[in-house]
Amino acid sequence: MSEISRDTLQRFSFDNTDLRGEIAHLDDSWREVIRRHQYPQIVRRSLGELMAATALLSSNLKFAGRLTLQVRLPGNVSLLQAETSDQGQLRAIARYDHDSSEADLSFDDGHLVITIEPEQGQKYQGITAISGGNIAAALEEYFTQSEQLATRFWLACGDNSAAGLMVQKMPAAASDDEDAWDRISHLASTVKDEELLQLPAEELLHRLFHEEQTRVYPASALSFFCTCSKDRTATALHQLGYDELQSMLHELGQIDITCEFCQQHYVFDEQDINDLFPERNLH
Numbered sequence: 001m002s003e004i005s006r007d008t009l010q011r012f013s014f015d016n017t018d019l020r021g022e023i024a025h026l027d028d029s030w031r032e033v034i035r036r037h038q039y040p041q042i043v044r045r046s047l048g049e050l051m052a053a054t055a056l057l058s059s060n061l062k063f064a065g066r067l068t069l070q071v072r073l074p075g076n077v078s079l080l081q082a083e084t085s086d087q088g089q090l091r092a093i094a095r096y097d098h099d100s101s102e103a104d105l106s107f108d109d110g111h112l113v114i115t116i117e118p119e120q121g122q123k124y125q126g127i128t129a130i131s132g133g134n135i136a137a138a139l140e141e142y143f144t145q146s147e148q149l150a151t152r153f154w155l156a157c158g159d160n161s162a163a164g165l166m167v168q169k170m171p172a173a174a175s176d177d178e179d180a181w182d183r184i185s186h187l188a189s190t191v192k193d194e195e196l197l198q199l200p201a202e203e204l205l206h207r208l209f210h211e212e213q214t215r216v217y218p219a220s221a222l223s224f225f226c227t228c229s230k231d232r233t234a235t236a237l238h239q240l241g242y243d244e245l246q247s248m249l250h251e252l253g254q255i256d257i258t259c260e261f262c263q264q265h266y267v268f269d270e271q272d273i274n275d276l277f278p279e280r281n282l283h
């Protein structure tokens with residue numbers, strides 16, 4: 001199978017209605033995540049769907065910042081987490097018990113946590129119990145209850161890519177076309193996973209909505225990007241305190257930190273650690 005690279009977020013709307021939507025295609029951005037980790041198949045798929053969901057939702061960010069979705073579960077797969085910034089930069093991670101022979105990924109009794117972090121200003125967090133057995137159903141429930149925005153999601157993940165489709169009723173918009181929501185969400189619900197994963201966005205829109213007046217906007221790019229850096233890692237190490245870090249240095253010779261998202265290694269030697277505590281070096 002050839003590997004296409006088409007990491008895009010495509011906005012669309014329907015003329016004379018209060019509905020809009022997005023299509024997300026994740027190719028390289030998805031493969032960059034899975035090539036860094038040895039996740040079981042079922043974890044890879046769910047993480048791909050979660051990444052597609054964050055990409056779709058990032059279109060709602062009205063400021064510089066990032067949106068994170070966490071799926072917290074009681075089984076041996078305890079966490080799936082995906083993030084997308086307003087610039088379309090994605091990263092994701094799963095936590096599971098490597099000793100278990102089989103990944104137990106059941107969404108029963110799980111929770112979905114949505115965090116929105118502006119670069120400036122207050123962080124927002126919402127949480128909802130997962131009902132309906134999958135990520136799309138949990139998001140739909142969340143939007144109906146917390147945001148009071150009718151929203152539908154279709155998410156898919158294959159061997160080489162992940163993709164998603166979202167249709168949303170805009171808040172407080174008036175429209176003469178009262179059955180537009182029922183009609184368009186019904187048309188969207190006919191989408192098949194293969195269509196979502198394989199068809200270019202415009203072709204998919206034509207296939208699903210050719211009887212509607214669809215308006216397509218310029219697509220924006222999605223990419224894999226990790227926000228870690230040596231400086232940020234140093235800030236985290238600093239929290240441990242001078243004495244703790246000195247005893248780690250004494251034991252290990254140097255301190256190695258690996259970013260759990262992107263596997264980047266950061267090495268801190270004695271000089272690096274001393275530089276974190278300039279007040280100690282004055283004498």
Ligand SMILES: [Zn+2]
Nearest residue numbers: 226228259262
């Ligand atoms: Zn990183």
